[in-house]
Amino acid sequence: MPKQKTHRGAAKRFKLTASGKVKFKHAHLRHCLESKAKGTKNELQKTGILKEVDAKKVRHMLGIN
Secondary structure, three states, rough: OOOOOOOHHHHEEEOOOOOOOOEEOOOOOOOOOOOOHHHHHHHHHEEEEOOOOHHHHHHHHHHHH
């Protein structure tokens, strides 16, 4: 049986926390920033935690599980 390859696109976008949760960086923070409120931009800077339903799929792509 061959080894499972890591999905390289997922590896660049997601990281695992020490407890096994999947964290990601929010979108919409690259351009057109003048029209966004300061509070919105501050919230988008923070890393997010994926819901467990989606995290299961991401962990599979990362070769974990």
